[in-house]
Amino acid sequence: MEVQHDERLRETIYWETLPSGLKVGVLPRKGWREATARVAVNYGSNDSVFVPPGASQPVEVPAGIAHFLEHKLFESEEGNAFDRFSALGADANAYTSWQQTVYYFTTTRNFRECLDVLLEMVQTPYFTDETVAKEQGIIGQEIRMYLDHPEWRSRQNLLEAMFQRHPVRIDIAGTEESIRRITKDDLYLCYRTFYHPANMMVFVAGDVDPEAVVAQVAEKVESRGYQPQPPIQRIYPEEPPEVGERRREEELAVSQPIFRLGFKERQVGERGRPLLVRELLTGIVLDAVLGRASPLYNRLYEDGLIDSRFGSDYTGEETWGLTTIAGPTRDPVELEKRLLEGIAEARERGIDPADFERAKKKALGRFLFFMNSTESIAYVVTDGFFKDIGLFDILPTFESLTLEEANERLREHFDPRYAVTSIIWPRGGRK
């Protein structure tokens, strides 16, 4: 087993690679009542065009299928995995992102039995015409729910406007129309292509014995005799660096406009440390330029254009990325103008060295706070895994960053030519 230890955080992760290619990580936490296990699949809503194993030509499957598959994997011929988790007293769930599908449970008891259920569940697909039809009704309501969700709509509109061809512009759940086209054969095809152990990982955190966990996973998975799988060919359209549309607006039944400004990432194609550096530098820049101590934030706040719900963040993936700056506002047009002016000014002036040092000082405290939650740790480990970013890389990388790098990032990334604005207006309240 590979042992990663962080002396300052006083935490250790044990890693093992099984013959099938499955990676297993365990973070033991003495004295914690709740343990969590996650199975992450390197497969998300972005992967809708691919070459299936043994085939020579790519296929395209309906949008939303990764998420649909996530729902359906809970069912087997014998029944529903939710029932089995319930009978063990565990809390189980799953989610699908643009690049991952993650199945997990948390429990205070019967950890071993729960882990068996989780591993069986992801290895036994069972789809019939009836169960597919039933799920179309349920996911149809899930999609409808988000149509009334202003924050969700605002984000979706931003992605659609920003990206011209990349599938991140398509809703993770698909559309009511696309999910109606999903068949059980499509589901089996996607399952066979992506749910190979070499394309998955298992992570466990809690008061458990790493050796025992690894042995259990090996027993459950390796006995199935998986044949080696060549790398999966995923086909992504070429995304130009330019944004698709400068702005996108929509009216919804909301009390006040919701504003979102995005900057498109143009340095795509990176993984591991360079990707992490870019992510952390963007965070420092956002804090220095738009954080709660910044003059720009306070001017906007005092002028009543933003409130404490205003925030910004950066998402960096291998094939796409963006910064979003968002919040409800009384005047999105004015807010957009002031933000773009403020950012332009900051790009000229650069970051105040004192702000940069403060950002570094608070990083450790914030990281320790985050380590209080086993679930947060599990999320960060699984999210970083296929990008080759480890939990213990984050803090040292952060501490290695320099002011010059931050200024360079500010000037390079926050270029208004690559910005998109998304506005949700109240009904009839458009200016």
Add this chain to the structure above:
Amino acid sequence: MTETFQQFPLSPGVTLHVLPTEKFKTTSIYVYLHLPLRRETVTWNALLPMVLVRGTASHPTTPDLVRHLDDLYGASLSYDVARRGEVQSLLFRLDLPSEAYLTGAEGLLERGIATLAEVLFRPAMEGDGAGLKADFVRQEKKNLRERIEGLINDKRRYALSRCREIMCAGESYALYHLGKVEDLDGIDPEGLADHWRRVLAEAAVDLFVVGQVDPEAVHRLIARHFDFPGGRDRTLPATTVVREVRERRTVQEAQPVKQGILVVGFRTGTVAGEPDYFPMLVANGVLGAFPHSKLFMNVREKHSLAYYAYSAVESLKGVGFIYAGIEFADYDRALTIALQQLEDLQQGKITEAEMDATVKALVNDALAVPDSPTRMVEEQVAGILGGRVYTTEERVAGYQAVTPEQVAAAARKFQIDTIYFLTREEGE
């Protein structure tokens, strides 16, 4: 096995609770001010923390205060306004990294405690202490107005809130815990300063500290920095429980929405601390708290009518809500199926699997509480307000002792009060 808080009474109605533990890498300090949820004060109370966290006497602007917190290794200051029964609780909270994980940070805990105390006792003021800083008051009034009006943006919360309002009309429980927009014009910096002094003098106060600390040392630090004025009555506000439904109401409201939200409000007939308390919680569990519950299994899994279908109870007030997001045309069907689940429960149609899974889920939930400082503190607060603090063991034993007959009996006290439907507008 249970982590036990040590209590230190500071003055009548003001109690410090300390939990020393090495489990967490942070120290969390919580100050709860419990106030009665009342029409006259609800908006004033909600506004107060928003203004107080903006700045203090020695950090009189927000950037000053934020920079000060950043220098405390990224300490984070937050607040919350919550309704618990007919109590409006204001929470002021500070999270600090534990000194054990830092080098050269001696005295950090005291600096954190002093900062939180300053937020409460020495706000940024103007006019020789006559009023709170006028800019803060003006800006936060606007922010609070937008928060209150913004309830409509989250359709599920909005529908639940409307159902509560209609069902509990005439009870203070009907009040939205952030208050009413119409009150805001009448609030000025001087009035809010007077209100602030009254709140500090009259609220029942519970302080909690969780982390790698020495309880006696924390007691000394808190006593040194937190000086709540004495001499006033700080009794915990009470909640009036309504057990009988006078008249069942059915209400539909229209908005330009794409999904309908069905909410069924009911009176549970049981509140925390009563003999039926655990059976009532299990009854809600069998009905709709989990993915194995009747509502989820029938409304969603069997009939494919919804993505979510749940129930929740508020055990200090003795009310509960069934809720689901559905197609507009499925209203009658979804309502019939949902009510059938309640009826089946009341008639004792509870399978062994439902009973077993529900008790296990509730036990699992109780056992996980000590993994989170906030959940432990919230559990204490709920217990204090409900008149009885349960230990984890008591909770687990309580759930495990419940029989299916007790569940059905507790469920038979559930009385449907208000059926609410948020639907689309004509012609949409």
